[in-house]
Amino acid sequence: MPELPEVETTRRGVAPHILGRRVERLILRQPKLRWTVPADLPSRLRGQTVQSVERRAKYLLLGTPGGTLLIHLGMSGSLRILTESCAPGPHDHFDIDFGDCYLRFRDPRRFGALLWTTAPTASHPLLVHLGPEPLSDDLNGPYLHRCARGRRTAVKSFIMDGRVVVGVGNIYASEALFLSGIHPHRPCGRISLVRYQRLASSIKQVLQSAIEQGGTTLRDFHNQAGNPGYFARQLRVYGKSGDPCPSCGLPIRQRRIGQRSSFFCSKCQR
DNA sequence: AAATTCTCCTGAAGGC
DNA sequence: TGCCTTCAGGAGAATT
Structure with a gap:
């Protein structure tokens, strides 16, 4: 998608x-x-x-x-x-x-x-309430930390909320949380500034590397075939339920958070 | 106000 | 082989 x-x-x-x-x-x-x-x-x-x-x-x-x-x-x-x-x-x-x-x-x-x-x-009504672009400097640890203050919603739902930051879809939310070692279910208001700084850079990293993959698609943009390699992204946890965690080897878990499938390692992510 | 649930739609996957 | 059921998912709208 x-x-x-x-x-x-x-x-x-x-x-x-x-x-x-x-x-x-x-x-x-x-x-x-x-x-x-x-x-x-x-x-x-x-x-x-x-x-x-x-x-x-x-x-x-x-x-x-x-x-x-x-x-x-x-x-x-x-x-x-x-x-x-x-x-x-x-x-x-x-x-x-x-x-x-x-x-x-x-x-x-x-x-x-x-x-x-x-x-x-x-x-425009559809754009006026949107949060910052994830790859801009406006998305950073202090911003996320400030936005999350006092809220109890799961951090995964929080970063998928377009009023907080745009463009973090279901796949990349799981990936970014894994990279930053944060459990997707953790209440967003109970996460330190330092961890939010790590999360902000993980979001940028995962989106930036995906854009670079998109560049592959770009080259044969005219092809009927669609998106070669698009699904062959280097996903670490998304869709990998039961597979060994790339970091510790324990099985990746799957749970629904906010009506969305979420994938994580319960040892590496707290 | 914040959080949750509902909704649009169809292709893919799984069960029998 | 094929029909039927279930599920996935972006994000605004409706509801709690």
């Missing part, structure tokens, strides 16, 4: 193809996504020029003179650049036609989104 690293990889992959390009038309085949795409979006988008391709959290933001297009890949979404016509499959919900190339959105589970806003994106 697209995590922040893959959204960033997608951004870098599509940007050179669509920056400065004029939208000939939006072909909307399936408007029922996470939110129903307004029927007038194709007419609003026609003729707009893409001036910027940015990312905020897991949202892709295509800036045009008339407004901004927000795209979210949800659980199963992907964007591809097509340079020649290719018959759409059943889950190819929209194409943005730039004349000599298309940006095609595919999303089998339809948890993704396509939205349009004419207001500044920073004030």
Whole structure:
């Protein structure tokens, strides 16, 4: 599933193809996504020029003179650049036609989104309450420690809360907590500043190395095949229930925290 | 206010 | 082989 690293990889992959390009038309085949795409979006988008391709959290933001297009890949979404016509499959919900190339959105589970806003994106309801980007200096130990003060929620749910920090999905939450030796179930308000400093750098480390893997996907971005190696990430605990802990050898445990599968070592993580 | 539960959807995996 | 059930998951909305 697209995590922040893959959204960033997608951004870098599509940007050179669509920056400065004029939208000939939006072909909307399936408007029922996470939110129903307004029927007038194709007419609003026609003729707009893409001036910027940015990312905020897991949202892709295509800036045009008339407004901004927000795209979210949800659980199963992907964007591809097509340079020649290719018959759409059943889950190819929209194409943005730039004349000599298309940006095609595919999303089998339809948890993704396509939205349009004419207001500044920073004030958009979906973005305004978002916490800092994980790879920015705004995410640091003191910040997390301060945010967690007085709260009793499990630290894993805490770091997956987009109001605290964005882009830490279920997989990377387990990985970052393992790297920093913190038990995912520990109340977030009962963790020292020093441990939060370690957690902040673990989050950055795990996301940064995943972005570097995303670079592999980037190279054959045009391939039909999808994401070679994407699932072959060096995961230490995620999905490894029963496997030996890479550090101490005890079996990795699995438990649901906040309706999400969580993986950890009960000896190495306290 | 904070925390938990519900919801959208379909492909994959497991059971029989 | 194939049908049926269960589960996973991002994140906003609803509920407690």
